Amino acid sequence: MTDQEWKIDRYSGIPLHKQIEDFIKRKIIHGEWTVGTKLPSQRALAARFQVNRSTVVEAMGELYAQGLVEGKTGGGTKVCNNTWSLLSAYASLDWNSYVKKGSYHPNFSIIQKINREEFNEEIIRLGTGELSKDLLPVSKMESVIKKMSFSKVALGYEEPKGNIILRQTVSKHLERYDIQASPSNILIVSGALQALQLVSFGLLKKGSIVLAESPSYLHSIKFFQSGGTQVIGVPMDKDGVKTSLLRQYKQQLSTDLLYTIPSFHNPTGITMSEARRKELQKLCREEQLPMIEDDVYRDLWLDDPPPPPLKSKDKEGNILYVGSLSKTASPGLRVGWIIGPEPVIERLADIKMQTDYGTSALSQSIAAEWLSEGYYDEHLKVIRSALKRRREKALQLLQTYFGGSAHWTIPAGGFYIWITFPKEIRVHELFEKALKRNVLINPGNIYDPAASSCIRFSYAYSSMQDLEKGIKVLAEIMEELGGSR
Template structure:
């Protein structure tokens, strides 16, 4: 329960009156315009921390005053407010504006996950980020305080990003056998912005792109909102299957292919070296550009992942995406695109039109960590921690899930792809688990037809949360099976 929804139970004002006042304030100040669907009674009771009957009483008073009304098929919505009654002209219909925007909303399940992640006490078994305890916040702050800041500026950086950072990234990429000059590198505010820039700058409405199925791209609408269609390609234990690419390219006139070859999101799979070369050969022959998303590539456990596609690229076919969000901290909002200079110039121009550059402070911090060897030291520690968490999670699965599910053993990254042996309503599982304080990432987020998978993450929840959450989840699954 946040401060916004918290009630003062000691000030002598009845709780139902406080709820009435809070909701009325939201209506009167325009936060909840006419037509807004207010949260269900049970959700309001949870937010305010009161019995449902208290909420029902407050809503009854609001309805009696004409501020809300129940509408068939829509629930309870804001009906009016004093300003609407007094003004000679009607207030703007913000709900119509909201529905008119070209950027598509998240699917309801993703919206529910995003909201639940902010709730206290939730065990997050699917969250795709490092636990706060694994992030080097203290070390980074100390380093910034002690650093020589003569070269640091709070002004705008040049269109492609800080030259110091691009030089550092260029040196770092050599460890992956990628030769990229600073001029061919664009600093972006995370991997998601990289995809947005590509969708805006390189693709036209009606284009088709190939993606792995399942795919992280199905959980966001960055390409769909740009009018781009996605066509899924099957995967096997070696990664993206390539045998149908040529035929489908001609059939769909595909514009490019998107892949996460190293520690794939959501399956955790690792594309073999042979399959990578095969994929690159086919895309080269078909003149099909590739977006290689390598945000998990540094998070290997026992041995490094095979060389990236970009390291094998001799034709400028691959746009390579990297990010610090999965390794150093999502709040830094720093990533990069590597590609042919004309493409980077085009995307840099669009970035300048949208945000005028990524955070100067974050760019300075990342440049320091890369240049002074701090990043490699941090990676060594994080790999060890993640491997311990993976092994612990696999032991928990062996104890409680052998009769319920199958799963893979990832060689790096964050994710275990859990397949439930008996299909049932994944939505019901999600809702029941959430009611008991467990947040899941169901497979249907990544493939709309998937009713048997869960993306488990061992990166975010603490060890005791993993144990408690997985054991309670197994009981819920048994109850639904």
């Protein structure tokens, strides 16, 4: 709601409350906050502008007096109806009514809050699912770009399935996992998330049912639900999704699709055992249940490589396989891929052309160079070593501060540790109190409504120093909330 680039000027001769008043007034006058727009709470504004709440109260008092905003008990403060009669000869459109009519579901408010706060430079991010900035291959990427011949780089549109050189490179890259995929069976996408969106739009109808592990990253995004698809969680154990329950779910619910992250699962960090993978594949064949295998964390093993992908054993074409460079090399490139039967890839490619007319041609050229010239494998050695040190540090800190109370998974790779706190700890309250102290966590109920005493902890983003500082803050808050150490 607030403009993250605007800041109070404490050296200006203009009083702080007047600066805030003028800022809000500009948002109203320029139509950025239209009639009916709900303003943040006074507490939130005070935190955003780093001023006393009394300063915000004074600014809002002026806006009330000028008839620009109004407040109702329990309804918060909103831009009111007579705003535009004061400032313009024309009535304002009620954009909020359009916002409410949109078919795409809004995300959970807490996820929206996390997405905003992650760009606050003062925040220690203990849940972020990406590599630290100092682990991104900046110098190597710069070298790749400098060596590229831009006479061969397409600055126009690429063909529907993506750059043919990149698809050939990905085809070759997948052979290391015993996945045979012709370039015609590969669609280049703008990250793995777009692959899932295309499946949702292109292969599922309203009323479809998708099964996913519970907890699962899939429960934290809304595009399946926005298309009228229901996502049902299937419990996990230390070996992955419980196949003993999966058959029952499939038969009772007439399921259309299974989504799984078998290697270094998001958010639990669990890796599906080889035996469980065989059980799962056998069951899906027998039940004619198609599967999406999300394998974006595969190359981030820290101890030993995970078992082969499910797709490597798929001779019937039942599995759609998703990969990406976002977790291993650069989230900013926005390059991923989905592998599947040719009719499926043709269908998804058609939808992709209708939505964005193709992933960035420049990003595709960089990705092809990155994968084909050995840069990718060199980089993996560096980040595996760094992530292993971070994981060990995180586990040591967790043992020091929570060894007598919480328990957690020990991941063999990826980014995440799934922490379960004592049941008397209210994770939502922990989230709010931690945020006030500039520590950001990802509550477990984002990924499973029943995981109210869990958090997804990431050791991939924050520095060693920030990991320790952040965990110490959580321990202090946990004591305040009644958890024992």
